[in-house]
Structure formats: structure tokens, C-alpha cells
Amino acid sequence: MGEQHPAQSSTCPLDAVDRRLADTHNLWHQAEAAYFDPDGFRLAVQNAIQTLRSVTFILQRHKGAIPNFDQWYGDYVNEKHGKRGEWQVRLHADPLMRWMVEARNRIEKQGDLEAHSFVRAEIIASYLDEGPRIEIPATLFQSPRNLLRTIPAGAVGQHVRRNGVLRLQRRWVENTLPDYELLDAIAIAFGKLTELVHDAHSQIGLSPPRMIHDDAGESYDLPAMGWRFPCMIAHDLPRTADFALADGSRIEYEEKRVSKKATPADVTNFLRDLDTDPRKVMWGKYDNYRELAAGYFQMFRSVFLRDHYHISMLFLFRNMKPIKQMQIIVENTPQKYLIMRQLANEVTKTGADAAMLVGEAWMEFQKNLRLYERPADSPSRREALRADLVSKHGDPIECIAMINRDGDVSLEGTLINTGGAAFEFAHFYRAWGRPIPHSWIETSIAVMARAKTD
Numbered sequence: 001m002g003e004q005h006p007a008q009s010s011t012c013p014l015d016a017v018d019r020r021l022a023d024t025h026n027l028w029h030q031a032e033a034a035y036f037d038p039d040g041f042r043l044a045v046q047n048a049i050q051t052l053r054s055v056t057f058i059l060q061r062h063k064g065a066i067p068n069f070d071q072w073y074g075d076y077v078n079e080k081h082g083k084r085g086e087w088q089v090r091l092h093a094d095p096l097m098r099w100m101v102e103a104r105n106r107i108e109k110q111g112d113l114e115a116h117s118f119v120r121a122e123i124i125a126s127y128l129d130e131g132p133r134i135e136i137p138a139t140l141f142q143s144p145r146n147l148l149r150t151i152p153a154g155a156v157g158q159h160v161r162r163n164g165v166l167r168l169q170r171r172w173v174e175n176t177l178p179d180y181e182l183l184d185a186i187a188i189a190f191g192k193l194t195e196l197v198h199d200a201h202s203q204i205g206l207s208p209p210r211m212i213h214d215d216a217g218e219s220y221d222l223p224a225m226g227w228r229f230p231c232m233i234a235h236d237l238p239r240t241a242d243f244a245l246a247d248g249s250r251i252e253y254e255e256k257r258v259s260k261k262a263t264p265a266d267v268t269n270f271l272r273d274l275d276t277d278p279r280k281v282m283w284g285k286y287d288n289y290r291e292l293a294a295g296y297f298q299m300f301r302s303v304f305l306r307d308h309y310h311i312s313m314l315f316l317f318r319n320m321k322p323i324k325q326m327q328i329i330v331e332n333t334p335q336k337y338l339i340m341r342q343l344a345n346e347v348t349k350t351g352a353d354a355a356m357l358v359g360e361a362w363m364e365f366q367k368n369l370r371l372y373e374r375p376a377d378s379p380s381r382r383e384a385l386r387a388d389l390v391s392k393h394g395d396p397i398e399c400i401a402m403i404n405r406d407g408d409v410s411l412e413g414t415l416i417n418t419g420g421a422a423f424e425f426a427h428f429y430r431a432w433g434r435p436i437p438h439s440w441i442e443t444s445i446a447v448m449a450r451a452k453t454d
């Protein structure tokens, strides 16, 4: 750890570099604000790409201020001049960063980028991204009728029509970078150069903050967010509209945060009549996430036994310490598909390395379920208190206790299983850069294959 970054930025030796980065952030927001104005968008995006590119030029002009610059960054100009140092090697190996360099050259030497505005229409009918998807130029967009024709017949189709969501989203895409939405591409590249600038400060013995705090008092861990600001993550949601396939209604969903300040009276009230002390559970020391899940489940059991119900909550953890909790309110399956995607952004923003979802659930043996039938719809279903924990490195852990409501409400013993298919958390795995385990996909393929023969 070096010295703190000077509060007065003009006294920082890398002030000019810091300012270009801040300018890029402002231009990115200008582009976002002009998303539906093609000329304004093009202008702001091109300015953002040029300004971002100038960060490394200006950094090279300050090489005198940075010890060991040639090894740390490099002095490569072209094949005949200079040699790549550590950072130049890293940036050169990154296809997105190379695209940024080429795009800036095209803007300066040839003219505009070839950016096009699309409407992406996709059907979401599970926690995995396996649904059909089409992209239509915004100017030609009339209706997603063609997409709806692709819904298969039979049990799969029935499931999709009943629980599926049609998601429409405006996107700007450049011809030579088809896999990225353009603002997202710039946000990711911005993150990579923010890391470079942070590292440049470390090189001269300064340490700018790695954590930032927003107005609502939440703190964010920049390295965990790929060095982007929270405003540059999930920026696509305001340009997204979701419709239930069952009745065509627009889906709105809410996420209630429990992080609001609890009064001392709230706390006393919550602690009354519990035979497990939540404070001991939440601030306890755990050696691994299985121990933690078992400890928390003991607390969920005592809350359930006192109240005879348990709300749905998501807990986020880092290094086995709780960092955030949210109450989750969903009314139906389509909402749940969407909210689990949205909650995955919280994992990215908070740098969580584990997440646990607790609530009441309907349970049914797979053998008693018809294809695509949900346990909630099965006549022989049973109620359970259930918590699922997924983590960045380990296997999923599920804790289950069956509920008896005849006469006195009671809970059966806790069952703990590891290594199940935690479909609901597919997007959390994506946030951690983990591949979806093969076994989950095989389960999904097996269901689909059975569907075709039914």
C-alpha cells in the first residue's frame, strides 16, 4: 500500500491521465443519454473511443514520472521501434482492446464507424440462455411475430407459452464487433484502462481507492467490477421491455432491499423468541461454505418455527462474511427468470464470492412430475423450507427441511446435499466467469429430448 491519492487532483503527477479517464466516463454517459438519437449517439461514442485511446498516449508522455516504465508498460511504436513491456503485451493480446485501437484509427483516418441500431427479440423460458433469439434492424422492426412462430409444439411449447417472457431490447452494434453492444464494449475497455491507470499510480507509490461509495451508502469494489463504475453495469435494463407470453402483459418486478436501517425496536422484535441467535450465526467464523450454509439454515429454521413462514431472501457473502441481504418478491415464474438475471448484476457489483437464496418451496420427486410440470402444480407436492448456496469456487449446497402443517406447524430434520444442478443461478455463474456445469446442461437436454418424444 502506498500513499493516499491526493485529494486535490491537480497535485497528482498523473493528473492529465486521470482527467482523460474521467472525460471518457462523461462521454460514455452522453452516449447513453443519446441512445435513441443516432447522430448524438455516434458523436459521443466516437469521442469516447478517441478519448479512451488518448489515455495511453498521455501516459507514455509521462514516462519520466514512472519508474521502470519500459519494463512496466513498454516503448513499442512499431516493428522497428521499441519493445512491448508488461502492459503493452497484455493490452495487445486482448481482442477488444485491439478493436478499440483500430476503431480509433478508422475514426481519425477514414470517417465514421458503421454502427447500427438493432432490436433484439428473445424468448426467455428458463434460467439458462437457450431460448430463440433474433436481431432486427430497428428501422425494419415491426413485430416479433416471426420469433413466436419458432416456439415448438408439445410440452416444451406449452411450458414456454405459459411461463415464457418475450424480451425486447434496443442495441447499438458495430459491423466489425458483432458480439458486443457498443456501450458495453466501451465500458469494458474503460475498466481495463482504469486498472492500468490505477497500476500507474501504484508504480509511483500512490494508491487511489479501490472501493467507491455511492449516495445511497453502498460500497463497491472496483477490481471485482472489472474496474468499471456501477453505473456502467446493467445499463441495458432501461432499454429493455419484457412481456409475458401467457397474456402479453408488460412485466414489471421489484426488488426490495432490506438494507434500510433497522431501528433498535426492529432488532429486538426480530430477536424475540428465537432459539438460535442470528448475531452469532451471521458473525460466526466458518471454515467453508458448507459449514456456513448449515449454520444459517439453523437460523432460518428458528425464524420459520416462530413465524410459521419464511420470506424469500438473498444473502451475498465475501470470504464467508455477509455483505448484503435483499428480500426477493416474485409473483410468478416469468418474474423469477428475470429477477435471477438481474440479481447476478449484484454479484458483479458487490464482488460477492457466494450467494444463498432462502425461502419456502414446493418439492416433488422428479419421478412424480410430468414433463415441464413444476412441483408447485403437482397434486402430491410437499412444502419445504429450503436454502441454496452457490459460490465462485465450490459446488452448490442445498439445505432442505420438509414442513408439516397438520395441527402444529413443525419442521422435519435438515437434509444437506452438495453438487446438485442449481439452474436458477446460471447467471450468477456467468458473473463469476464460471462455465455452467455439464451436468446441468445434460439435465436440461434430457428434459428437452423427452419432450420431443412425448
Ligand SMILES: [Zn+2]
Binding pocket: 005, 012, 013, 014, 015, 018, 201
Ligand atoms: Zn492521480
Ligand SMILES: [Zn+2]
Binding pocket: 025, 029, 229, 231, 232
Ligand atoms: Zn457513471
